[in-house]
Amino acid sequence: MQLTNDLTCAELVELVTEYLEGSLPPLDRLRFEGHLAACPWCANYLDQMRRTIVAVRRLREEDLDAELRDALLVAFHGWSAGSREG
Amino acid sequence: MDNPEASASAPSGEDARVIASLRAGDEVAFETLVREYGPAMLRVASLHVRSRAVAEEVVQEAWLGVLRGVGRFEGRSALKTWIFRILTNTAKTRGERESRTLPFSALAVDDAGGDEPAVEPERFATEGRWPGHWTSPPSSWSELPESRLLGAETRAVIDRAIANLPAAQGTVITMRDIEGFDSDEVCNALEISETNQRVLLHRARSKVRNALEEYLEGDRGCS
Numbered sequence: 001m002q003l004t005n006d007l008t009c010a011e012l013v014e015l016v017t018e019y020l021e022g023s024l025p026p027l028d029r030l031r032f033e034g035h036l037a038a039c040p041w042c043a044n045y046l047d048q049m050r051r052t053i054v055a056v057r058r059l060r061e062e063d064l065d066a067e068l069r070d071a072l073l074v075a076f077h078g079w080s081a082g083s084r085e086g
Numbered sequence: 087m088d089n090p091e092a093s094a095s096a097p098s099g100e101d102a103r104v105i106a107s108l109r110a111g112d113e114v115a116f117e118t119l120v121r122e123y124g125p126a127m128l129r130v131a132s133l134h135v136r137s138r139a140v141a142e143e144v145v146q147e148a149w150l151g152v153l154r155g156v157g158r159f160e161g162r163s164a165l166k167t168w169i170f171r172i173l174t175n176t177a178k179t180r181g182e183r184e185s186r187t188l189p190f191s192a193l194a195v196d197d198a199g200g201d202e203p204a205v206e207p208e209r210f211a212t213e214g215r216w217p218g219h220w221t222s223p224p225s226s227w228s229e230l231p232e233s234r235l236l237g238a239e240t241r242a243v244i245d246r247a248i249a250n251l252p253a254a255q256g257t258v259i260t261m262r263d264i265e266g267f268d269s270d271e272v273c274n275a276l277e278i279s280e281t282n283q284r285v286l287l288h289r290a291r292s293k294v295r296n297a298l299e300e301y302l303e304g305d306r307g308c309s
Contacts, residue, residue, distance in 0.1 A: 008210070008216075008217065008218025008219060009210060009218060009219045009220045010203075010205070010207070010210040010218040010219075011218065013203075013204045013205050013292075014203070014204055014288075016204070016288070016292075017284055017287055017288035017291060017292075018284065018288075021269065021284060021287075023284065039219075041220045041223035041224060042220075044223065044224045044225060044226050044227075045205075045224045047226070047227065047228060048224055048227050048295055048298075048299065049291060049292075049295055051227050051235055052291060052294055052295040052298055053263055053291065054235075054236075055235055055236055055240060055241075055244055055298065056244055056248075056259065056263040056264060056291075056294060057263055057264060057266075058236055058241060059241060059244060059245060059248070059264050060125070060126075060264050060265065060266075061125035061126075062121070062125075063121050063124075063125070064120060064121060064124035064125055064128070065128075068124070068128070068142050068145065068146075069117070069120055069121070069124065071142075071146060072116075072120050072124070072145075072146060072149055073113065073116070073117060073120075075146060075149065075150060075153075076113060076116045076149075076153065077113070079150065079153040079154070080111035080113075083111070083153075083157075
């Protein structure tokens with residue numbers, strides 16, 4: 001049985017998202033993790049991908065541009081007044 | 087009979103409360119939603135149209151669609167899923183008027199099609215003892231100071247990388263990784279398959295990682 005050597009690095013990088021999503025079939029998951037245990041470079045790659053996701057999450061903004069927000073509130077009042085009259 | 091669909095026919099607790107407030111004309115409820123989803127909506131809209139001004143119009147149009155529809159909203163999907171479906175449909179329609187002619191689902195298939203490797207193929211050996219193994223391996227980022235990876239400059243690099251993605255890829259990474267939707271919610275909002283969603287996310291994340299690697303490790307004198 002050979003679980004570690006039958007997956008190349010080039011193949012592994014294409015499976016990273018499926019791995020992180022938990023959607024790799026069990027045998028593929030074993031091959032993936034077997035490769036990782038033996039290949040520090042691919043372990044680096046997976047770690048980079050995890051850090052990338054964390055960094056992307058930081059883009060989340062807590063508020064909208066004030067001008068656009070105000071325009072939306074004006075629209076809301078228009079809708080609100082109209083829907084009550086109707 | 088426990089029918090899981092039955093519970094989906096009425097909005098969940100929090101959604102139901104927000105919807106009732108909107109219907110009652112509660113400005114605070116509306117403003118809370120706008121603050122919560124507005125930034126991601128603007129980001130997604132920007133991927134479909136050419137200018138920031140048009141993207142803002144798309145966001146406004148989408149919110150009007152939300153308000154017009156909220157009286158009839160039955161809660162078949164989560165409120166945020168429904169809001170983003172209206173947004174992507176509005177953005178898509180505006181994008182079509184500008185130049186694109188594909189519906190979003192076709193756009194999604196397009197952006198997920200063809201061969202688009204996560205890492206440049208030149209970084210792997212094509213012959214020798216270890217074909218398919220790294221010749222130019224990724225380095226460890228674990229020693230990087232946090233400010234390097236999460237600082238304002240890096241943030242701008244990521245922002246640019248996402249803005250440059252094909253629309254469907256940018257939409258999926260924005261909803262999944264910035265906004266925190268789960269994959270079902272994204273498939274539902276965009277009306278795309280699970281596989282399609284995953285391929286789009288994979289390509290988007292891979293490109294952002296590439297951009298980060300180039301920035302963090304320097305492009306070694308290349309332009």
